[in-house]
Amino acid sequence: MMLKNLGFVFILFLLPINAFAQLTPEFFNLPGDENYLSKISASNPVSNSILDIITRGDTVWLGTSRGVSVSFDRGESWTNFYGTSPFGADNISALAYNKYDGSIWAATATSVEGVGGGNVPKGTGLKYTTDNGMTWTAVPQPLDAATDTTEIYGDNIIPALPVTVGEQNLTYDIAFTPGTIWITSFAGGTRRSTDMGQTWHRVVIPPDNLNSITPEDTLDFCLSPVGGAICSQGNLNHRAFSVVTIDDSTVYVGTANGINKTTNANAIYPSWVKFNNQNQDDPISGNFITALAFNSNTNTVWASTWKAENPLEYDGVSSSTDQGESWTVFLQDEKPHNFGFKFDQVIAATDNGAFRSSNQGNTWIVPTGIIDTISDPTSKIYLRTNIYYSAATQNNEIWLGSDDGLIKLTETSFWTGKWKIYFAGTIKSKSETYCYPNPFSPRQGELKIIYSTENKPANVTIRIFDFGMNYIRTVIQNVIRQRGLEGPPEFWDGRDDNGNFLPNGVYFYRVDINDEEPLFGKIIYLQ
Numbered sequence: 001m002m003l004k005n006l007g008f009v010f011i012l013f014l015l016p017i018n019a020f021a022q023l024t025p026e027f028f029n030l031p032g033d034e035n036y037l038s039k040i041s042a043s044n045p046v047s048n049s050i051l052d053i054i055t056r057g058d059t060v061w062l063g064t065s066r067g068v069s070v071s072f073d074r075g076e077s078w079t080n081f082y083g084t085s086p087f088g089a090d091n092i093s094a095l096a097y098n099k100y101d102g103s104i105w106a107a108t109a110t111s112v113e114g115v116g117g118g119n120v121p122k123g124t125g126l127k128y129t130t131d132n133g134m135t136w137t138a139v140p141q142p143l144d145a146a147t148d149t150t151e152i153y154g155d156n157i158i159p160a161l162p163v164t165v166g167e168q169n170l171t172y173d174i175a176f177t178p179g180t181i182w183i184t185s186f187a188g189g190t191r192r193s194t195d196m197g198q199t200w201h202r203v204v205i206p207p208d209n210l211n212s213i214t215p216e217d218t219l220d221f222c223l224s225p226v227g228g229a230i231c232s233q234g235n236l237n238h239r240a241f242s243v244v245t246i247d248d249s250t251v252y253v254g255t256a257n258g259i260n261k262t263t264n265a266n267a268i269y270p271s272w273v274k275f276n277n278q279n280q281d282d283p284i285s286g287n288f289i290t291a292l293a294f295n296s297n298t299n300t301v302w303a304s305t306w307k308a309e310n311p312l313e314y315d316g317v318s319s320s321t322d323q324g325e326s327w328t329v330f331l332q333d334e335k336p337h338n339f340g341f342k343f344d345q346v347i348a349a350t351d352n353g354a355f356r357s358s359n360q361g362n363t364w365i366v367p368t369g370i371i372d373t374i375s376d377p378t379s380k381i382y383l384r385t386n387i388y389y390s391a392a393t394q395n396n397e398i399w400l401g402s403d404d405g406l407i408k409l410t411e412t413s414f415w416t417g418k419w420k421i422y423f424a425g426t427i428k429s430k431s432e433t434y435c436y437p438n439p440f441s442p443r444q445g446e447l448k449i450i451y452s453t454e455n456k457p458a459n460v461t462i463r464i465f466d467f468g469m470n471y472i473r474t475v476i477q478n479v480i481r482q483r484g485l486e487g488p489p490e491f492w493d494g495r496d497d498n499g500n501f502l503p504n505g506v507y508f509y510r511v512d513i514n515d516e517e518p519l520f521g522k523i524i525y526l527q
Helices: none
Strands: 003-006 009-012 050-056 059-064 067-071 078-081 091-097 104-113 119-129 137-139 150-153 156-159 173-177 180-184 190-193 240-245 251-255 258-262 272-275 288-295 300-306 316-320 328-330 336-342 345-350 353-357 388-394 397-402 406-413 416-422 434-436 447-450 458-465 471-481 490-492 505-513 519-525
Touching (some): 050 091, 050 397, 059 388, 180 240, 180 251, 251 288, 288 336, 300 336, 300 345, 434 519, 458 490
Antiparallel strands (some): 067 078, 150 156, 251 258, 300 316, 345 353, 388 397, 447 490, 458 505, 505 519
């Protein structure tokens, strides 16, 4: 990772996109957003990249790459908060339910140009509702003053790097204890608020070289994710990504150096113990903790444990039934993003499917037939992805969030039942077309091309051209298609007629429907 220190203001250059649990190619580069601005009520969520799912009774909340969506009738209809105050065109980086007061919290983010060029993510704050979305209250992204260079912990005055900008300071996770909100914000570290986000306090957790801290200790380290003018050495354990609470006083925080646990979360100075790949006999698989979850039915902590810096680490799922004293590792070399639970069963959403276990991880089963074969019986939409970001359940219903649509299974037996796929491909009329993700990288999936035949059979041809309108590839030719305003899409793998990937640049696609005026769209192609 390249780092640059600018005195009190620092920028952490963006890690490779696959190093973040909840970021996708679509996340910060969204095509066709103008189609969704001001759209509130709809039959589908407004995004196909579903990063978080929360279910409560008949209500389903989604955190997506295009704001928050909610259904109060188990997915029959949706209200989308995107393009409207206070969300604007921001993306959702975290979504959480506060069981103590019934509120829903969402963290938002956007993309800005970083120092030295290129885009970096920027946290734009938190939003919460106490009335199911009727009204929302905006909370600014927590920032420090340039003079906030120390933090008190017991009798210790801990040097601390003030985080004065939103760049790389975006909230990846939110959790709650009574009267307290906990957030993890990468460069912003771990913070908590006892006044609904009006003020935030940095939480002191162990540095990389200590496995525990208490306020009675005499400590000599710096609270900082990166070294610089204030702190000569940074700590991976201060780069925070995930947080979960398992009771009123126990909090787990996941960082780039392991899992930190406190059992006195409500104390002024909580004590912490750290679990990582190097300090236990039965450790987690890797120290980069991209997600944490707790199944109260089995009293099990589940963690997404990716490889960090040690060559002996590896990606996988780690779980503990003894409050973190020992861990069992499953799904070696898989990259999990999040977890969902159906009673004693666990679902791990990963880059290679939704893995589900009914025996505490001893065996895992993915749903067969979703890719290319199982489709929504009404829309005929089917998935072309194995990447899943989120999972949740409602009695006999299972919800899965992918990078290409929301899935609902009304289950009759294990992974068997009626599948429904929600696809956010709405266009306004037959005279429109768009494609996504855009910019498009063929290394990360296929380009989706949306158009409509007004639900009537039509002869369709789609071709790809370079910037000079020289022919590149025919996607489909003289094929009978019947498409509504919600798709489904056509797919292009980013190759020419000879099977070769293309140079970076601007390309165009042309959609011919019967003998009507052709439709054109622009593609920004990036390897």
